Amino acid sequence: MDNPSIITQVSKEEAKTPLREKVSACYQYEEEMGGEGGGGGGEGMVGKRGRGGKDEGWNQILFLPDWMIPSCPPQPVNNADFIIPVEIDGTMHQVYVLKRPHVDVFLKRMGELFECVLFTASLSKYADPVADLLDKRGAFRSRLFRESCVFHQGNYVKDLSRLGRDLDQLIIIDNSPASYVFHPHNAVPIASWFDDMSDTELLDLIPFFERLSMEENIFTLLQEHHCS
Template sequence: MKKKAPTKSIKDINRRRWRRKTPIKNVVAASYVVLSSIDCRISKLLTKMGITRLSSNQKRNIYKILKKITRHFNFHQESSLDTVCNTLLFDDNESTTTTLLPPSILNRKTIFLDLDETLIHSTTSRPPDGFDFVIRTVIDETPMDFYVVKRPGIDELLESLASRFEIVVFTAALKEYASLVLDRLDKNRFISHRLYRDSCRKIDGKLVKDLALVGRDLKSVVIVDDNPVSFSNQPENAILIKPFVDDIFDRELWKLRRFFDGSDCFDDMRDAIKFHVAEIERRR
């Protein structure tokens, strides 16, 4: 009487197939099993979190979109103390969807500070009453020395604001000059970002600092500048400050600190500015 061949389970069959494989194939097969297990666990976790995995076609589409967006950016290398920001090439006939600043990491309101005649004053001739420091740069292939006078209260202002706000210097000056000034002015790295002339828009032959392009909610933005043209696109977000030259008794930056100290009770910084302007008018 013929004996029946013993039945084999799926596990036995798989075990036999495993033994027939070469060592290299065994390693590959083991790796595939481990990866499949990990992939399965990730899928379950994503499903619990309410996240749908992307198909390969969707992944390719996203890659194309990211690649297209990346071409809009023109990253430029800053000096040792600079942060990397974006320079936009403006065309009056075209709109742009990119922003001048990278996304904000901290949920803070943003203060844009002008440089010349707001934070400092500089001149190519040596001031008779002294200066705080001198920078040497080359502009249009011409070596130049700039003697810089710091506005009274600048160090205290930067330190006070940095703990609560994102500070950005937005200047219409050339980077070759302004970056060296800021390296000396901001040794403690209180300033988060720097924007130069190439980040301004030229409108009717004038340089305008368009806050609509900075990538920040306008209700959380204030710009401080001595030139009204600079903020002509968003005057409701601006504080006009007196130009500074060499007045050692100047106290405008202390007034500015008081404004920002009192702005915490306003959700919209434009309302804080309205209140500030009304108070100034009332005192007059």
């Protein structure tokens, strides 16, 4: 079974390219194309924002894509956090899953600050059961899978304009700039993760998102983050 074909569109080899270089190419593409996606709003895949009770303080919607679905080593490992049975072409396979360090703390805090949506290029047959195991506190208000992406120039793109919300309230974290090529100004880039258990990137990002959750204009702070 080719794990990346059902799970992610970023391989270890591709992850060697500096993230800043890939993000710069994404901005250049947007300028050349004049933006592929629309302006947002209207009815869409996520639906109207819930209000009342816990939801009352939310100003933005945060999309947690493929990096949130943990790494899957090509071979069985002894320290897997989850083992997911997945049926591919009539055959059951065991997918061994490693959680990125601090993902539980990060997801809990993001669920307190934002309306969170899992948006992944992974197939639902894999990503849905992983999300069930990962999201014990119910941070994900919606889940969108590969079927909700736009296949564009060989990549699965998360077109934020199709989601039914104003773009100035949408934030996407992604390890693949190709995934947000239509809306790079809404993105918080994050490095791909495979097996480095000393990684602290999720923990380091929490203060930034705490600031971002208080902003009326998300683009100002996002631009500062892109330039830092």
